[in-house]
Amino acid sequence: MPTEPHIHGINGSVTANFAVRRSVVQGGTRWDISFRVTQTSHIDRVSLDLHDHVSRFIENGFQSWSAVRVTTPDDVKSARAEAPRWFRRQMMADGDDAGRRLSGDTYLVHDHGTIGFLAARETFGRIVVDPAGDVRAEWLFDGALVTPGITYTLDPLWVATGDPGATYSAYAAVSGREMSARAPRPLPRAWCSWYHYFGDVSPADIRENARLAVDHGVTVIQIDDGWQKAIGEWTTVNDAWSTPMAELASDITAVGGTPGIWTAPFLAIDNGSVATAHPEWLVTNDDGRPTTALVHEGWGGKVFALDTTRPDVLHHISSTFATLREHGFTYFKIDFLHAAAAVGHRADRTATRARALRQGLAAVRAGIGDDAYLVGCGCPLLSGVGIVDAMRVSMDVAPYWVPRGFFEGFEDVAVAARNAVGPSALRAPLHQRWFTLDPDCVLLRPTDTELTPEQRVVIAETARATSGFIVLSDRLSTYGDDEWRYVNELLSTSRDGERDLVDPLAANLRIHWPDHETTLNWVDVWSRTTLRDAP
Ligand code: 9PG
Numbered sequence: 001m002p003t004e005p006h007i008h009g010i011n012g013s014v015t016a017n018f019a020v021r022r023s024v025v026q027g028g029t030r031w032d033i034s035f036r037v038t039q040t041s042h043i044d045r046v047s048l049d050l051h052d053h054v055s056r057f058i059e060n061g062f063q064s065w066s067a068v069r070v071t072t073p074d075d076v077k078s079a080r081a082e083a084p085r086w087f088r089r090q091m092m093a094d095g096d097d098a099g100r101r102l103s104g105d106t107y108l109v110h111d112h113g114t115i116g117f118l119a120a121r122e123t124f125g126r127i128v129v130d131p132a133g134d135v136r137a138e139w140l141f142d143g144a145l146v147t148p149g150i151t152y153t154l155d156p157l158w159v160a161t162g163d164p165g166a167t168y169s170a171y172a173a174v175s176g177r178e179m180s181a182r183a184p185r186p187l188p189r190a191w192c193s194w195y196h197y198f199g200d201v202s203p204a205d206i207r208e209n210a211r212l213a214v215d216h217g218v219t220v221i222q223i224d225d226g227w228q229k230a231i232g233e234w235t236t237v238n239d240a241w242s243t244p245m246a247e248l249a250s251d252i253t254a255v256g257g258t259p260g261i262w263t264a265p266f267l268a269i270d271n272g273s274v275a276t277a278h279p280e281w282l283v284t285n286d287d288g289r290p291t292t293a294l295v296h297e298g299w300g301g302k303v304f305a306l307d308t309t310r311p312d313v314l315h316h317i318s319s320t321f322a323t324l325r326e327h328g329f330t331y332f333k334i335d336f337l338h339a340a341a342a343v344g345h346r347a348d349r350t351a352t353r354a355r356a357l358r359q360g361l362a363a364v365r366a367g368i369g370d371d372a373y374l375v376g377c378g379c380p381l382l383s384g385v386g387i388v389d390a391m392r393v394s395m396d397v398a399p400y401w402v403p404r405g406f407f408e409g410f411e412d413v414a415v416a417a418r419n420a421v422g423p424s425a426l427r428a429p430l431h432q433r434w435f436t437l438d439p440d441c442v443l444l445r446p447t448d449t450e451l452t453p454e455q456r457v458v459i460a461e462t463a464r465a466t467s468g469f470i471v472l473s474d475r476l477s478t479y480g481d482d483e484w485r486y487v488n489e490l491l492s493t494s495r496d497g498e499r500d501l502v503d504p505l506a507a508n509l510r511i512h513w514p515d516h517e518t519t520l521n522w523v524d525v526w527s528r529t530t531l532r533d534a535p
Contacts, residue, residue: 003049005033010042010143026170028160030118034153043141046154050115053133056505057110058426059102062093062124063338063380064392066105067412068423070505070522073133076102080409086292089343091413093126093140093380099409103128106382107171108135109504114167118178119155120382124341124354145349165429165501172433179385184432187468188331188373188390189491190220190260195397195441195473196448199298201226203243205475207251212476214256216484217491220331220373221252222260222471231299232268232275235323249328260331260373261324265317266340266360267293270302281306281313283344291344294336305339308360309348317360321367330372334364337379354383361387375438381430390436390469394423397440397459397473399449417443417455421462422525428466428499428511437499439463441473442490444483448475458525460490465511465518468494 007016016035023030035046054073061067080088081099089095093105107116108127115135117125123139130136139154146152158174160167191213193201201224210221227245229236237245249259268274268282275282275290282290283305293305306313321332340360341353351359357380365374365387376388384391396415403414412419424439431437442460443451451459463470470490479487495514502510502517509520 003051005035005046005048007035007037007046008044010044014041014043015039025158026174027162028114028158028167028170028174030174031157031159032153033157034151036151037146037148040145040147042143043146044143045141046139048137048157050135050137050159052115052135054108054110054112054129054135055133057104057108057129058504060104060107060109061091061413062105063090064376064378065395065413066091067410068394068426069412070426071102073102073129074131076100076131077409080407083407083410084295086294087407087410090294090338091410093124094138095343097128101128101130106380107175109164109168110135111164111505113159113161114164114171115157115159116171116175117155117382118158118175120179120354120380120385121358122153122155122354123352124380125155125157140352140354142343142353144352164504168504169429169433169498169500172429175382176385176433179382179434181385181434182387182389184436184496185373185389187436187470187494187496188220188258189218190222190331190471191218191476192222192224192260192333192441192471192473193226194224194262195399195443196445196475197226199226203241203248206248209476210252210257211255213472216487218472218487219256219258220260221257222262222331222333223248224262224333225335227261228263230269230272231264231296231303232272234263234265234320245324245329246327253328258331259329260333261329262333262335263324264336264339265320265334265364266306266308267336268304268306269300270304271300274306275304281310281316283307283342283346285344291342293339293342303339305342305344306360307346308340308356308363309346309351314359314363317363318367321364325368325372331375332364332368332372333375333377335377337361337376337384341380341383354380357383358387376435377438381427381434385434388435390438391430391434392438392440393427393430394421394440395419397443399443399445399451401451401455417451417459418525421459421520424462424466425509425511425520425525426501426504429501431467431499432496433498436469437467438469438471439466441471443474444472444486445474445478446480446483447478458520460486461518462520464490464494465513465516466499468496470494
C-alpha cells in the first residue's frame with residue numbers, strides 16, 4: 001500500500017500537511033492529493049512511493065520526439081548523462097536524471113498494469129523506475145514558490161493493475177476526459193513540404209505540389225520550416241522567399257487547397273529581433289542570462305525560450321497567430337513547444353513549467369480561433385490535450401531507416417524512419433482519446449530516397465493503423481501510377497476511431513483499429529521490417 005507523499009524543497013526540507021483521497025475510477029485507483037505548506041518555500045517536487053515493482057515497461061519520453069521503447073529497469077543508458085544539458089532537458093521531464101534512472105513521463109505502461117497522471121494542468125509528472133524496478137510518482141514543481149494559507153491540489157494520479165493493453169486504453173480514456181480532449185475533427189488529407197525539400201523550399205515548390213495534391217484529393221497544403229524571416233519572426237518572410245504569405249495562401253486557396261503553415265511559437269533565435277528588442281521576454285538561468293532551449297546549427301545556433309507567464313508575451317503570441325489567420329491560414333503546425341517548458345526562471349515565480357506551457361498553448365489557440373486546425377509537435381503530450389486537434393507522437397521520419405548521428409544513449413530519438421514508426425505504434429491508444437494522433441509523414445517517392453519499397457509500406461501502414469492521419473511529404477511529380485493508386489487506397493481505407501494495443505510489451509505488436517488488426521514485428525522494426533495486416 002502506498003504511504004504518505006513527500007515534499008522536497010529546492011534548498012532543504014519543507015514541511016507540509018497532505019490530504020489524500022482515493023476513489024475507484026474505471027477499474028483503477030484515482031488519487032486526489034492536496035497540501036498546504038507551513039512556510040513560504042520553493043518546491044522542487046512531491047513524490048509518492050508506490051510500493052510496486054516492475055520488470056518490463058514502456059519508457060515513455062517527455063514530448064513528441066522523446067524515446068518510446070519497451071525496456072527493463074536496468075537499461076538506464078548511462079551515456080545519456082554526457083549529452084548536453086539542453087538536450088537532456090528537452091527529451092526528459094527531468095533531464096538531470098538522464099543516464100541514472102528511466103521513467104514513464106506522464107504515464108508508465110508496465111508488465112502488470114498502467115500508472116499515470118490524469119492531468120498536466122499544474123505540474124509535469126513522471127513515474128520513476130529505479131534500476132531495481134521500484135516505482136514512485138513525482139509531481140515536478142520546478143522551484144515554484146508556494147505560500148502558506150493556499151491549498152495546492154496536485155494533478156490526479158491513476159493506478160491500475162491488470163492487462164497492460166486494457167489498462168493503457170482505460171488510462172488514455174480517463175485522462176482524456178479529465179483534460180477535456182477536443183471532439184475529433186474529420187481526418188485532414190495533407191501534404192507537407194519538410195521531408196522532401198527540408199529548409200530549401202520555395203513558393204514555386206509549394207504551388208507545384210498544391211496543384212498535384214488537390215487533384216488527388218489531398219487538400220491541406222502545409223508549408224514547413226524555411227519561409228520565415230528568422231526563428232521568432234513569424235509575420236515576415238525571408239529574403240529568398242519571394243512571395244508574401246497572404247499571397248501564397250490565396251494561391252493555395254485558388255486551386256482548392258487549405259493553407260497550412262509551420263511555426264515554432266515559443267522560440268527566439270539568439271541575436272534575432274525578438275531577443276534583442278525584448279530580453280525581458282526570455283526564460284533565464286540562475287545567472288540572469290537567457291536559457292539555451294536548444295542549439296540548431298541550421299537556424300544559426302543558440303535558441304532561447306519565451307517566458308509564457310508574462311501577459312505581454314502571451315499577447316504577442318496571440319496577435320502573431322491572429323495575423324497568420326488573417327493571411328488566410330487555417331491549419332497550423334506549431335513546433336518545438338517544449339521550449340515554453342524550458343528549465344529556468346520566469347516572471348511569475350509561482351508558475352511551474354507545465355503551467356507556463358499550457359498558457360502558451362492557450363495563447364496560440366486564442367490567436368488562431370477555435371475552428372482552425374492545430375497540430376502540436378515537440379510537445380509534452382498531455383499538455384496539449386483540450387487545445388490541439390492533432391499531436392505528433394514520434395521523432396521525425398526520414399528517407400532512411402536507421403539513425404545517423406546522435407548523442408550516445410539517445411539513438412532512439414534521432415531523425416530516422418524507424419524512430420517515427422516505433423513510438424507512433426506504442427502511443428496508438430492516445431488516438432482520439434487525447435487528440436488525433438500524428439504518426440508523422442508518409443514517404444512514398446521512388447527516387448531521392450534510401451527507403452526500400454517495403455520500408456515505405458511499413459511507414460504508410462503504421463500511419464493507417466495508428467490513426468489514419470495521412471500526410472504526404474514527397475515532391476509529388478515523382479509519383480507514378482503505383483504511388484497514386486496506393487495513396488488512394490490509404491485515403492479510402494483509413495478509419496477514425498480508437499486504437500488498442502493487444503499486448504504493448506510483446507515482440508509482435510498488435511494494433512487494433514476499426515475492423516482491422518495490424519501486427520508490427522518489433523525486432524524487425526529496429527533492424528529490418530515486416531508487417532502483416534489481418535482485416
Ligand atoms: C522543421 C522540422 C520539421 C519536423 C519537426 C522538427 O532534435 N532534433 O535534432 C530535431 C530535428 C528536427 C526536428 C525536430 C528535432 O524536426 O519534427 O517535422 O517541422 O522541425 O525544422
